[in-house]
Amino acid sequence: MSESKTASPVPERRSGALLQWLERRKAWLFAAIVLIILPHVPGLDGNFGRSLLSQMGIAAVFALSYNLLLGQTGLLSFGHAVYFGLGGYAGIHLMRAINAGLPIPMPLVPLAGAATGLAFGMLFGALTTRRAGVVFALISLGVGELVFAAMRILQGFSGGEEGITANRGMGPHPFGLTFGPQLQVYYVIVFWSAMAAALMAAFLRTPAGRMCNAVRDNPERAAFIGYDPVRIRFVVFCVAAMFAGLAGGLHALNYEIVAAEAVGAGRSGTVLLMAYIGGVHSFFGAVLGAVTITWLQVSLSDYTTAWQLYLGLFFIAVVLFAPGGLSGLLLMHRPILGTRAFLHVVKSYAIAALPALAAAAGAIMLLEINYRRATQPDTGARMRLFWMDVDTSSVWPWLSAIALLAGGAFLFNRCRRLVANAWQQASDEARTVGGMQREPRP
Amino acid sequence: MLEIITFSLLNGVVYGLLLFMVSSGLTLIFSLMGVLNFAHASMFMLGAYFSYQIGTWIGFWPALVIAPLLVGAIGAAVERYGLRHVHKQGHVAEILFTFGLAYLVAESVIMIWGRNPIENRVPAVIDFPAFLLFGTSYPAYKVLMMAISVGMFAFLYLAFRRTRLGLIIRAALTHPEMVGALGHDVPRIFVLVFAIGSALAGLAGVIGGFALLTEPSMAAALGPIVFVVVVVGGLGSITGAFIASMLIGIIQTFAVSLDYSLLDLLRVFHVVVSSDSAFHEVAAVKIAQAAPLIPYLLLVVILIFRPRGLLGRRDA
Numbered sequence: 001m002s003e004s005k006t007a008s009p010v011p012e013r014r015s016g017a018l019l020q021w022l023e024r025r026k027a028w029l030f031a032a033i034v035l036i037i038l039p040h041v042p043g044l045d046g047n048f049g050r051s052l053l054s055q056m057g058i059a060a061v062f063a064l065s066y067n068l069l070l071g072q073t074g075l076l077s078f079g080h081a082v083y084f085g086l087g088g089y090a091g092i093h094l095m096r097a098i099n100a101g102l103p104i105p106m107p108l109v110p111l112a113g114a115a116t117g118l119a120f121g122m123l124f125g126a127l128t129t130r131r132a133g134v135v136f137a138l139i140s141l142g143v144g145e146l147v148f149a150a151m152r153i154l155q156g157f158s159g160g161e162e163g164i165t166a167n168r169g170m171g172p173h174p175f176g177l178t179f180g181p182q183l184q185v186y187y188v189i190v191f192w193s194a195m196a197a198a199l200m201a202a203f204l205r206t207p208a209g210r211m212c213n214a215v216r217d218n219p220e221r222a223a224f225i226g227y228d229p230v231r232i233r234f235v236v237f238c239v240a241a242m243f244a245g246l247a248g249g250l251h252a253l254n255y256e257i258v259a260a261e262a263v264g265a266g267r268s269g270t271v272l273l274m275a276y277i278g279g280v281h282s283f284f285g286a287v288l289g290a291v292t293i294t295w296l297q298v299s300l301s302d303y304t305t306a307w308q309l310y311l312g313l314f315f316i317a318v319v320l321f322a323p324g325g326l327s328g329l330l331l332m333h334r335p336i337l338g339t340r341a342f343l344h345v346v347k348s349y350a351i352a353a354l355p356a357l358a359a360a361a362g363a364i365m366l367l368e369i370n371y372r373r374a375t376q377p378d379t380g381a382r383m384r385l386f387w388m389d390v391d392t393s394s395v396w397p398w399l400s401a402i403a404l405l406a407g408g409a410f411l412f413n414r415c416r417r418l419v420a421n422a423w424q425q426a427s428d429e430a431r432t433v434g435g436m437q438r439e440p441r442p
Numbered sequence: 443m444l445e446i447i448t449f450s451l452l453n454g455v456v457y458g459l460l461l462f463m464v465s466s467g468l469t470l471i472f473s474l475m476g477v478l479n480f481a482h483a484s485m486f487m488l489g490a491y492f493s494y495q496i497g498t499w500i501g502f503w504p505a506l507v508i509a510p511l512l513v514g515a516i517g518a519a520v521e522r523y524g525l526r527h528v529h530k531q532g533h534v535a536e537i538l539f540t541f542g543l544a545y546l547v548a549e550s551v552i553m554i555w556g557r558n559p560i561e562n563r564v565p566a567v568i569d570f571p572a573f574l575l576f577g578t579s580y581p582a583y584k585v586l587m588m589a590i591s592v593g594m595f596a597f598l599y600l601a602f603r604r605t606r607l608g609l610i611i612r613a614a615l616t617h618p619e620m621v622g623a624l625g626h627d628v629p630r631i632f633v634l635v636f637a638i639g640s641a642l643a644g645l646a647g648v649i650g651g652f653a654l655l656t657e658p659s660m661a662a663a664l665g666p667i668v669f670v671v672v673v674v675g676g677l678g679s680i681t682g683a684f685i686a687s688m689l690i691g692i693i694q695t696f697a698v699s700l701d702y703s704l705l706d707l708l709r710v711f712h713v714v715v716s717s718d719s720a721f722h723e724v725a726a727v728k729i730a731q732a733a734p735l736i737p738y739l740l741l742v743v744i745l746i747f748r749p750r751g752l753l754g755r756r757d758a
Contacts, residue, residue, distance in 0.1 A: 076534050078541075127745055134478050135677060137537060138669045139745060145666045146738035153731055156723045265662065269541070276538060309553070312545035319539050320524075323531050367553070374556045 028198065035190045039183055050182040051254075052298055057186075057193040058250045059290035063274040064200050064283070065243035070272070071280035072204060073236045074216035075129075076137045079144025080244055080271055085263030086120050086147070087113030087245025089158060091252030095166035105172050106179045107188045110249030117245015118238055125237035130230055132219065144268055151260040163259025166252070179253075189250050196243050201283060203239055212236050273311065277318050279325025288327050306371040341426035348422040352415035359408025365401035445576040450696045456584050458691025459591035460653075463646035464664065465671040465683045466595075467639030473678040474615055474635050476533060477525065480540040483665035484547035485640040489513050489647025490656045491555055494562045502565035506590075510644040517640025521633050544661060552658045559657035587649045594645060598638075611635060670737045674744050676754025685752055690737050697733040 022029065035057075039050045062084055069075040091113040098104055128139045151158040158164070169180040177184055203209045211232045214222040219229040252258050261267065270293070278289020293311070300307035322329050336342050369390070390397045468482045492512050496505035520543065528539045563569075564583045571579030602608035614621045614631045622628045654660060671690060675682030704725040705715060715722050744751065 070534075074534070076537060127742065130745075130749055134472075134476075134533065134537070135673065137478065138673045138677075139741070141666055142670050142673065142738050142741040145670075146735060146742065149735045149738065153727055153735065154723055265666070269545075272538075272541075306549070306553070309546070309549035312542055312549055316539065316542040316546065319535055319542055320528065323535060370553050374553050 032194060035194065036187075039186050047182050050186050052295070054182065054186045054189050054254050055298070056291045056294045057189040058247050058254060059271075059274060059294045060287045061193050061196045061250065062244055062247035062271050063278065063286040063290035064197060065240045065247065066271045066275040067280060067283065067286035068200060068203075068212070068236055068240040068243070070275055071282075071286070072209070072216065073212040073233060075132065075233060075237070076140075076272075077268070078137055078141040078265070078272070079147075079268050080140070080240070081265075081267035082124070082144050082147045082263050083117040083121055083241035083244035084248040084251070084267065084271075085151070085258070085260075087117040087248030088252045088258040088262045089151075089164075089248075090116035090245070091249035092164055092166050092256075092258040095168060095171075095252060095256070096164070098171040099167055103172055105174050106168050106253065107191075109168075109253050110192050110246050113249020113252065114242050114246040117248065118242035120245075121238040121241020125234050125241065129233040129237050132229070132233065141265075144263070144265055148260065148264045151263055158260055159258075160260055163257045163262075165257045168253055168256055185254055189254060192246060192250055196246055197287070200239075200243060204283070208232065208235050273315050277315060277325055279327030279329075281324055282327045282331065285325050285327030288330075289325065292326065304368060304371075305375060306367055309367065309371070336423075336426040336430045339426050339429040341422065341429050344422040345419070345426050348415070348419045352412060352419050355408045355411035355415060357408070358404050359412055362401045362404030362406075362408060365397065366405065369397060369401070445578070446699055448575065449578070449580075450699055451692065452580065452584070454692030454695035455688070456587050456653075456691075457695055458688040459588060460646050460650045461668065461671055461691050462684050462687035463591050463594065464643045465668045465675070465687055466680055467642035468668060468672055469675075469678060469680050469683045470635055471639045472672070474611075474618075475525075475632055477536050477540070478533075479636075479639075480537060480665070481520070481543040481547060482540075482639070482643055483661040483668055484544045485513050485517060485643035486647040486650070486664060487551060487656075487658075487661040488516065488547065489644030490562060490651025490654075490660065491551060491560070491647075492644070493648035493651060494560055494656060495555075497565060502567055506645075506648055509648050510641040513644025513647070514637040514641030518633050518637035520640075521636035525636075526629070526632075544665070548658050548661060555658075557658060559655050562652045562656035564652045583649075583652070587653065590645070590649055594642070598642075667737050670741045674741060674751055676751030679751070679753040682751055682753030690740065693740070694733055694736055697729050697736055700729040703728045 038044055038053055043049060044053060062080075066077070066080050069077050069080065087110075091109045094102075094104070094109050094112045095106070098106065098109075124143050128136060128143060131139065152160055168185070169178050179185055179188065204212070211222060211227050214225075214227070215229045215232045222229050222232070248258075248262065251262065274289040274293045275286050276289070277293060278287065279285030296307070296311065296314075300310060304310075318325060324332070333342075333345075336345065464482065464486050467485075468479060471477055471479050471482070489509050492509035493502075493505040496508050524539060524543070525536060528535045564581070568583040568586050570582050572582040572585045573580055602612060610621060610626055611631055611634070614626070614628055618628050621631075654664075667690065671683055671686045674690070675684070675686035704727070705722075708715060708725065715725050
């Protein structure tokens with residue numbers, strides 16, 4: 001449904017022009033079709049799958065808006081959830097008004113979130129974007145704490161920790177759509193997410209959007225060619241806040257509840273993790289990060305209570321070893337994709353993966369046993385781990401975990417040379433065959 | 443009234459000194475390396491947990507010395523084996539590394555001591571009334587907190603001003619290249635300063651742990667306030683951090699004892715806000731309720747009127 005919307009504003013003078021336009025937007029069209037089909041794919045066609053997809057869509061908009069700040073403009077914010085949460089509150093209050101009889105269809109609720117996000121973005125942005133870098137990061141943190149504390153105090157407006165609720169099914173039903181079933185909500189979310197993604201991509205192609213990168217890379221030079229960095233930062237901050245508010249509105253529509261944690265530091269941290277783990281240097285990275293982290297949150301929290309620890313470890317590993325994030329890791333392979341030696345690279349990955357998995361299994365065993373003993377001491381010494389019954393009071397689980405970890409790490413270290421050799425071969429080939437200019441990183 | 447003012451002032455000074463102990467380390471690290479250490483409040487938390495653990499094993503007095511040293515060692519390791527490798531990727535990567543580290547420390551604390559607050563009581567050796575004031579006794583451990591923080595600062599001040607090592611560190615703050623050119627190992631100074639800053643936070647954790655609640659979220663609760671102190675005081679200014687710590691410590695302590703709201707003020711001027719207006723909810727908030735907001739409001743006010751902080755230089 002999103003391609004018909006994005007296609008309509010184009011003048012259809014000749015069919016050739018239309019075809020050309022479609023050709024240029026192949027990736028978007030493909031994404032739109034996938035998004036429409038996804039909730040009917042077996043495995044995702046249940047309520048759980050559709051709800052997971054809806055969460056991913058919301059997270060993707062939120063992470064993309066964060067990418068405008070961190071990735072495009074170099075503004076590290078620790079309080080981006082403020083605009084998400086306030087947008088969510090605007091959405092939930094509008095939904096309550098609709099429940100009380102206001103004749104507005106439910107799918108328009110996210111727009112109220114966007115407007116609120118924009119309004120607060122302008123208010124706080126005027127205050128915070130005067131400084132960049134470390135000071136901006138600190139101030140965004142302070143504003144985040146301010147709004148969070150205010151939301152906890154103003155119980156009547158925010159409902160505090162319990163939150164306030166509304167019913168998305170009660171209101172006008174255009175075309176017989178009640179918006180009760182998750183599938184209908186999913187399509188509403190997909191529509192707004194696709195719109196938001198397209199608009200953000202379009203924004204980055206405007207002069208103001210291009211100047212974001214200039215302000216990120218060299219604010220002084222940007223000022224010399226006549227663009228005030230403070231002003232550019234302010235504009236992009238407002239745009240990012242608006243889309244964060246839209247995501248908040250979608251959140252209100254999806255969950256029918258908004259609580260104080262929606263503006264809290266935890267959510268601000270999560271969106272930072274999403275955008276960074278996905279990779280801040282590409283637009284697509286934020287979506288990848290949002291989808292990955294949402295999936296991890298939902299699936300890992302079923303298996304282990306320590307999932308935040310794994311998320312933290314994962315994040316530190318990305319900061320230390322893959323500053324380009326997941327998308328950076330993927331894009332790294334583009335130059336060697338067509339080479340014959342690419343097969344060797346894949347093979348070396350497969351070989352290196354075995355000891356890596358063993359080491360990870362050992363580490364997970366150690367962490368899980370420790371975590372269980374510390375947080376649930378009353379459940380006794382027996383626990384299930386990797387589909388096995390383990391007695392944590394005996395020495396064997398500990399010894400085998402340490403052996404797995406040490407042995408896996410040792411062998412993995414040996415495998416690194418294998419991977420490096422395969423890479424060298426592949427990049428040599430790519431350079432001689434394709435006349436590659438860029439030196440791929442090993 | 444005088445009684446409330448005196449006690450609030452005393453408690454405010456104790457809290458302010460505690461804040462300064464944490465924020466001075468953060469400022470020191472920032473001005474030397476330009477690194478904003480998000481895991482700094484985690485060092486505070488580690489100090490509290492370590493002192494509790496060591497205290498149950500061998501008593502409070504050894505813990506008072508060993509716990510900060512341990513935390514300092516951890517800080518040194520973080521700089522040497524973590525931050526130094528991220529350094530080449532720029533400041534954002536450094537901040538993110540310490541941000542992730544704060545996450546990990548909180549989770550590790552949960553893994554070792556559990557999710558619930560631990561019973562970190564005031565040790566019996568210092569739990570007695572120190573003196574009587576207006577018929578109310580003032581606890582000795584608060585006096586000790588004050589004495590330890592003041593003593594620590596006196597020691598550090600003298601060490602910085604009067605020793606050769608202090609001279610080198612002060613020189614490295616402003617002219618790292620020149621200090622390096624003169625043959626001093628600047629990276630080692632970095633490790634040392636990181637260790638000192640962390641140990642200071644750890645010491646604050648030892649004496650603050652039993653005054654506040656020792657729980658896995660205490661770092662997340664204190665961290666933002668310390669950052670506010672640093673921004674309000676002016677990034678990189680130790681004196682500014684001291685003024686801001688005292689200001690926030692005292693204002694926040696006073697606010698807790700003030701049971702008035704905007705409604706009460708308006709009533710003095712014979713303005714009545716009807717209870718069904720939207721403004722009523724905001725106006726009815728008592729100052730005591732709004733106490734957690736105050737540091738952040740102060741931050742906003744400072745940003746509007748003096749963006750570089752109280753004693754900050756223009757180009758921080």
